[in-house]
Amino acid sequence: MKPLGLLVMHYGTPASIEEVLPYYTHIRRGRPPTPEALQDLIDRYEAIGGPSPLTEISRRQAEAILAGLHRRGVDAKLYVGTKHAPPFVADAVNQMAEDGIDHAVGLVLAPHFSTFSIAAYRNYALTARDKVRPEMRIDIVERWGTLPELIDALADRVRHEMDGWDPDETLVIFSAHSLPEKIVAAGDPYQEELLETSRLVAERADVPHWTFAFQSASNTGEPWLGPDILEVIEENAPKYKNIVACTVGFVSDHLEVLFDLGIEARDKSAELGLNFRRAATINDDPAVMDALAGLVSQAAQA
Ligand SMILES: CC1=C(CCC(=O)O)c2cc3nc(cc4[nH]c(cc5[nH]c(cc1n2)c(C)c5CCC(=O)O)c(CCC(=O)O)c4C)C(CCC(=O)O)=C3C
Numbered sequence: 001m002k003p004l005g006l007l008v009m010h011y012g013t014p015a016s017i018e019e020v021l022p023y024y025t026h027i028r029r030g031r032p033p034t035p036e037a038l039q040d041l042i043d044r045y046e047a048i049g050g051p052s053p054l055t056e057i058s059r060r061q062a063e064a065i066l067a068g069l070h071r072r073g074v075d076a077k078l079y080v081g082t083k084h085a086p087p088f089v090a091d092a093v094n095q096m097a098e099d100g101i102d103h104a105v106g107l108v109l110a111p112h113f114s115t116f117s118i119a120a121y122r123n124y125a126l127t128a129r130d131k132v133r134p135e136m137r138i139d140i141v142e143r144w145g146t147l148p149e150l151i152d153a154l155a156d157r158v159r160h161e162m163d164g165w166d167p168d169e170t171l172v173i174f175s176a177h178s179l180p181e182k183i184v185a186a187g188d189p190y191q192e193e194l195l196e197t198s199r200l201v202a203e204r205a206d207v208p209h210w211t212f213a214f215q216s217a218s219n220t221g222e223p224w225l226g227p228d229i230l231e232v233i234e235e236n237a238p239k240y241k242n243i244v245a246c247t248v249g250f251v252s253d254h255l256e257v258l259f260d261l262g263i264e265a266r267d268k269s270a271e272l273g274l275n276f277r278r279a280a281t282i283n284d285d286p287a288v289m290d291a292l293a294g295l296v297s298q299a300a301q302a
């Protein structure tokens with residue numbers, strides 16, 4: 001029997017500053033960015049100390065999920081592929097085909113379903129499969145935003161940051177990557193799933209004042225989902241002394257977490273005289289990684 005293919009997928013990040021141009025061009029579906037937009041992105045990577053740790057953290061997460069499968073007695077082999085930087089999802093699928101894998105489970109390192117996120121990863125994986133090994137079965141875990149271990153881990157992190165702060169003077173802002181507003185009219189569940197995760201974490205952590213905001217919207221000329229976290233901080237500044245930012249949409253320390261929250265949201269809060277803390281990211285939290293292994297193993301048996 002061939003091992004189960006464990007196909008772990010994530011957004012991908014440039015391996016070096018030189019790789020930012022091909023990466024950004026890939027994100028823009030082959031259209032190179034303007035020199036100003038490119039420089040702006042390079043500046044953001046430099047502000048977080050160079051290339052993002054996303055690749056390394058995703059690798060650690062994937063290894064931990066693989067170990068969780070082994071603990072469950074599942075014979076599995078790990079393949080990692082990304083959306084926008086080599087090795088791509090298609091490269092990982094091609095490798096599985098070359099290795100003669102008959103059955104794989106795909107897991108995206110992002111908890112909420114959207115046509116722009118999970119569905120896009122699924123399309124990359126299945127399109128590649130159809131080309132190279134149509135008989136290979138690939139089951140995709142489509143969402144995991146209400147996984148109890150995820151809710152507990154986020155609630156612990158929020159509670160930790162609230163330590164010493166009066167809950168009545170503190171606003172917890174949950175956040176996730178914005179997407180073009182048109183997805184809502186198309187019936188995309190993304191926004192509702194994000195709110196559900198936020199509500200569960202707030203309940204679990206017993207947070208009296210919380211809200212949800214989007215972050216990291218691109219400037220593409222069309223409207224993106226809001227409100228933006230910086231606006232939310234500004235609007236709430238007169239009512240609170242403290243802000244805790246907790247991303248529910250991102251699960252590793254990468255550019256959008258380290259820059260958009262760790263620098264931009266922090267600086268905006270300071271400017272308005274607010275104390276600011278960022279809840280730690282999930283990264284390779286052992287309980288969450290083990291629960292993900294459980295989901296993969298269930299998906300394999302379904
Ligand atoms: C839904 C979603 C997630 C979460 C789900 C998932 O994780 O899949 C996510 C994650 C991430 N997005 C990331 C980086 C970027 N995303 C961009 C641009 C865009 N993201 C989009 C969507 C998402 N993105 C979209 C619709 C665009 C516009 C494309 C267009 O133009 O049509 C741009 C371009 C410049 C800019 O707009 O800032 C960058 C640099 C990084 C890696 C950071 C690092 O390197 O550490 C991560 C984890």
Ligand SMILES: [Fe+2]
Pocket residue numbers: 177
């Ligand atoms: Fe993005």
